[in-house]
Amino acid sequence: MRILVAITEVATPDDTIEFSDKSITESNFTYGLNEWDEYAIEEAIQISESTANSDVISVTIAPPRAEKTIRMALAKGVTKAIRVWDPQLESLPFVDPRLKAKILAKVVSTISPDIILTGVQSSNDCWGSTGVALAAEVGFNWATLVTDLELSGDVAHVRRELENGVDELAEVTLPAVFTIQTGINEPRYASLRGIKQAQQKELETLSFSDLSTDPEEFQSNINLIEFSLPTSDNTIQYFEGTPKEQAAQVATIIKDLGFGGG
Amino acid sequence: MSPILIIAEHRQGIINPDTFGLLTAGIELSTALDTEAHVAIIGKDPEKLAQDINIDGIHTIHTFSTSLTYNHDIYVQTISSLFNKIKPSSILSLHTSTGTDYCPALASILDVPLLPDAIAINYTDQLEILHEMYSSKLQAKLASPLPAIITVRAGVWPTETAPGNASIEPLNISINEDAINFKVKDYEETPIGDVDISTSDLLLSVGRGIGDEANLELIFSTAEAMGATVSSSRPIVDAGWLPKDRQVGQSGTKVSPSIYLAIGISGAVQHIAGIKNSKVIISINKDPKAPIFDASDYGVVGDLFEILPALLEEFR
Ligand SMILES: Cc1cc2nc3c(=O)[nH]c(=O)nc-3n(C[C@H](O)[C@H](O)[C@H](O)COP(=O)(O)OP(=O)(O)OC[C@H]3O[C@@H](n4cnc5c(N)ncnc54)[C@H](O)[C@@H]3O)c2cc1C
Ligand SMILES: Nc1ncnc2c1ncn2[C@@H]1O[C@H](COP(=O)(O)O)[C@@H](O)[C@H]1O
Numbered sequence: 001m002r003i004l005v006a007i008t009e010v011a012t013p014d015d016t017i018e019f020s021d022k023s024i025t026e027s028n029f030t031y032g033l034n035e036w037d038e039y040a041i042e043e044a045i046q047i048s049e050s051t052a053n054s055d056v057i058s059v060t061i062a063p064p065r066a067e068k069t070i071r072m073a074l075a076k077g078v079t080k081a082i083r084v085w086d087p088q089l090e091s092l093p094f095v096d097p098r099l100k101a102k103i104l105a106k107v108v109s110t111i112s113p114d115i116i117l118t119g120v121q122s123s124n125d126c127w128g129s130t131g132v133a134l135a136a137e138v139g140f141n142w143a144t145l146v147t148d149l150e151l152s153g154d155v156a157h158v159r160r161e162l163e164n165g166v167d168e169l170a171e172v173t174l175p176a177v178f179t180i181q182t183g184i185n186e187p188r189y190a191s192l193r194g195i196k197q198a199q200q201k202e203l204e205t206l207s208f209s210d211l212s213t214d215p216e217e218f219q220s221n222i223n224l225i226e227f228s229l230p231t232s233d234n235t236i237q238y239f240e241g242t243p244k245e246q247a248a249q250v251a252t253i254i255k256d257l258g259f260g261g262g
Numbered sequence: 263m264s265p266i267l268i269i270a271e272h273r274q275g276i277i278n279p280d281t282f283g284l285l286t287a288g289i290e291l292s293t294a295l296d297t298e299a300h301v302a303i304i305g306k307d308p309e310k311l312a313q314d315i316n317i318d319g320i321h322t323i324h325t326f327s328t329s330l331t332y333n334h335d336i337y338v339q340t341i342s343s344l345f346n347k348i349k350p351s352s353i354l355s356l357h358t359s360t361g362t363d364y365c366p367a368l369a370s371i372l373d374v375p376l377l378p379d380a381i382a383i384n385y386t387d388q389l390e391i392l393h394e395m396y397s398s399k400l401q402a403k404l405a406s407p408l409p410a411i412i413t414v415r416a417g418v419w420p421t422e423t424a425p426g427n428a429s430i431e432p433l434n435i436s437i438n439e440d441a442i443n444f445k446v447k448d449y450e451e452t453p454i455g456d457v458d459i460s461t462s463d464l465l466l467s468v469g470r471g472i473g474d475e476a477n478l479e480l481i482f483s484t485a486e487a488m489g490a491t492v493s494s495s496r497p498i499v500d501a502g503w504l505p506k507d508r509q510v511g512q513s514g515t516k517v518s519p520s521i522y523l524a525i526g527i528s529g530a531v532q533h534i535a536g537i538k539n540s541k542v543i544i545s546i547n548k549d550p551k552a553p554i555f556d557a558s559d560y561g562v563v564g565d566l567f568e569i570l571p572a573l574l575e576e577f578r
Contacts, residue, residue: 016551017400024400094395094402098369098376126395127378128357129366129413136370141443142334144363145513161513162273162359165452165506173443183500221375225390225403232556239562246562247572250523250544253560257520257542259464260488260577 001054001151004113005044006104006134007037007073009066010124021226023093033069036119040180042187043149044117045077051151055079059107061095067203074198075190081201082107086208088218094125096222101133103218106211108138115156116177120145131179141176147184263297264409265322267350269341270303270315271360273332274449277314280356280416287383287419288354289319294385295351300324301428304340305332312430317423324348326433331446334364336437338371343435345372350409352389357413359513365413375406378413397530398553417535452514455507462491465519465540467510469495469533471526471547471566475503480570481525487577493517495527511536526566529554546570 011029018025033041041058048054058073059082060066070081084103089095095103108116116138118131135142147167148159151174160168161181190198208215239249254260268288271278285301292299298321303311308325316323326340341353341364353368355361357379369376380391381401390405391412459465466485472478485492492508499509510517512532518539525546527533534557537543545558546566555561562569 011396013396013399017396019400096376097366097378101366101370124396126393126397127376128362129376129378132363132366133370133376136338136367142367143444145359160359162449163512165513165515167450167452168446169448169450171445171447176443182496186502221406222377223405225405228401228403230394230398230401230553230556234556234558236555236558236561239560243564243568244572244575246564247569247576250546250560250562250569250573251576253542253544254464254488254521254523259490259521 001047001051001115002111002113003044003048003054003056004108004111004116005037005040005056005058005078006116006118006130007041007058007060007070008034008119008122009060009062009069010034010122012123019227022224024227031065031069033072034119034122036121036180036182038187039182039184040117040119041073041076041078042185043180045188046185047115047149047151048077057082057111057113059084059104061085061089061100061103063090070203071198072190074201074203075194076188077194079201081203082206083203084206084211086215086218088208088215092220093224093227096220097125097127097129097133099218099220100127100130101137103211104130104134105137107206108134114175115151116140118177118179120179120181131177135177141172141174142178143170143172143176144179145181146178147181149178149184263295264349264351265298265300266292266295267344267348267353268299268301269337269353269355269361270301270311271356271358272303272305272311275306275311277311278356278358279421280358281315282317282421282423283417283419284354284356284414285315285317285320285423286421287380287414290419291352291354291383291385292319297351298322300348300350302326302341302344302433304328304337309430309432316426316428316430318426320426320428323428323430324433325430326435328437332360333442333444333446334367335442335444337364338367339437339441340433340435341368342371344433352409353411355411355413357415361413365411369411372411375410377404377406377410379415380412381415381418383412383414394531397528399551415531417538452506455505457491457507459491459493459508459510459517460515462493462517463520464488464490464523465493465510465517465521466490466523466525467493467495467527468498468525469527470497472498475501477567478503480567480574484570484574484577487574490523495530495533524554524558525570527554528552529557
């Protein structure tokens with residue numbers, strides 16, 4: 001079984017994001033693996049561990065900066081990693097979900113996986129869309145928001161998490177894309193041995209010309225007009241002072257509303 | 263200009279109430295484009311469901327009857343056919359477990375742009391939406407050519423409606439059964455354990471800011487002292503520190519206490535979706551820019567490990 005897992009590096013802004021109209025200043029960012037993808041990697045590795053002749057290949061659309069993050073996936077047990085980047089992407093403020101899917105689809109056609117795992121969403125772009133767009137792009141079936149995944153033959157039994165505490169139990173025919181929801185498993189930490197081994201594993205880099213004879217097909221049809229800070233018409237009262245004074249003010253509100261024996 | 267097509271959402275015979283906000287968004291866009299607003303309902307007894315959303319501003323409701331539960335293969339096939347028939351200026355759906363399950367595929371198949379999780383939609387000389395990024399700390403104004411597929415955030419647009427007289431038109435489409443590779447078998451609800459957070463009037467809710475499972479002790483003792491029930495954000499449940507029935511939010515439980523005390527919770531949209539009906543929200547977070555403050559009545563910017571022990575003292 002060949003498993004492809006799409007993983008992305010995300011930036012967590014420290015406190016405030018610095019940005020201009022059209023670009024984000026990345027200096028105050030901490031980079032790491034997208035939370036959802038931690039679970040997708042773990043699920044991929046668990047499937048490969050319980051299925052004979054399996055490998056797990058990861059794919060990431062990202063600049064060279066992301067290689068440290070990708071190595072962490074290799075350290076956890078991913079067999080081989082692919083990183084796609086192209087000067088064409090350099091000038092884009094983000095990669096829109098359909099463009100992500102088109103790029104990933106090219107990689108899918110070169111490695112022919114049986115199943116593909118993605119996260120439900122990326123915490124930076126928040127499209128929540130790449131997995132399903134990719135499925136349609138490559139003609140795979142799909143199941144989203146997966147919190148339990150059992151493969152049997154050419155069928156997958158999935159638990160999908162809908163809204164308001166309702167789960168859906170469903171069946172999908174393989175090959176398929178699964179978008180993995182947090183909590184599906186317990187992501188492992190990389191072992192020291194794994195970290196060492198990861199240095200020897202293959203991390204292939206591809207550009208658009210490696211993926212297609214026509215780089216024009218990787219155009220985005222979504223334009224950024226501008227970035228801005230969220231606005232809020234909420235009125236909030238902040239409690240100032242020492243922690244003790246702040247706590248006292250919180251307690252007053254709670255007691256005034258009739259709780260805590262007030 | 264050709265019509266705006268809105269896909270109504272429903273489950274097990276009931277319209278998702280967030281559909282009304284979606285209808286408002288669609289009607290507003292159709293007005294801006296000076297065109298008609300159409301709705302599609304795909305499912306069991308769609309004519310009956312159509313009555314529930316026959317509101318002022320909707321021109322036509324297209325119905326397609328299928329005996330199955332929600333199925334993305336049927337949605338994609340049906341909406342693609344309808345797209346080719348009425349050539350809409352854009353398609354709008356909710357950004358929910360349903361909308362995010364078929365819209366990206368539909369966009370690929372129809373080869374149109376996809377604009378996910380819109381919190382505002384405008385049309386003057388081009389289609390523009392607002393989309394939140396970086397855990398709601400930044401918003402991006404995006405433009406796209408028409409037609410596009412837009413998934414719309416629930417709970418943003420007003421839901422008041424007046425009765426309308428849209429014409430209801432059953433769709434005559436034949437489904438390719440061979441292309442249905444996804445089947446729903448059953449639904450299950452999270453069982454409620456010893457506490458029902460949806461009926462609690464004072465919730466002390468803990469998020470990832472607590473850092474470590476052992477620190478939950480501080481939360482439980484504070485909750486006990488003030489007579490609160492403990493609930494949490496998703497990562498606490500994902501980590502297995504609290505059972506699923508304590509999770510507040512979109513995929514957890516919607517709560518409506520008199521006081522919701524959010525401790526070390528950032529305020530992701532999916533969390534906020536579950537606390538909107540709280541009467542008073544008090545948040546403690548060390549990040550002054552945490553989105554939770556935009557939903558709160560009272561805020562403390564500070565370290566929960568300094569404030570909670572002091573709060574516990576207040577109730578001793
Ligand atoms: C489809 C879908 C459904 C989802 N459903 C839900 C849901 O039902 N409920 C839910 O909660 N989430 C849900 N999520 C997840 C959601 O997107 C967020 O990931 C999650 O809510 C974040 O939880 P958090 O605020 O506890 O953690 P974080 O976002 O990591 O925030 C932790 C906060 O703690 C603060 N903090 C850290 N240390 C301290 C300290 N010492 N003192 C004070 N503050 C501190 C930080 O400043 C930060 O703001 C869903 C996501 C998806 C995609
Ligand atoms: N740049 C990327 N490279 C590889 N995979 C990605 C990338 N961006 C998103 N993905 C995958 O798509 C999922 C959903 O992301 P998104 O649609 O951007 O919210 C992520 O969890 C990843 O699995």
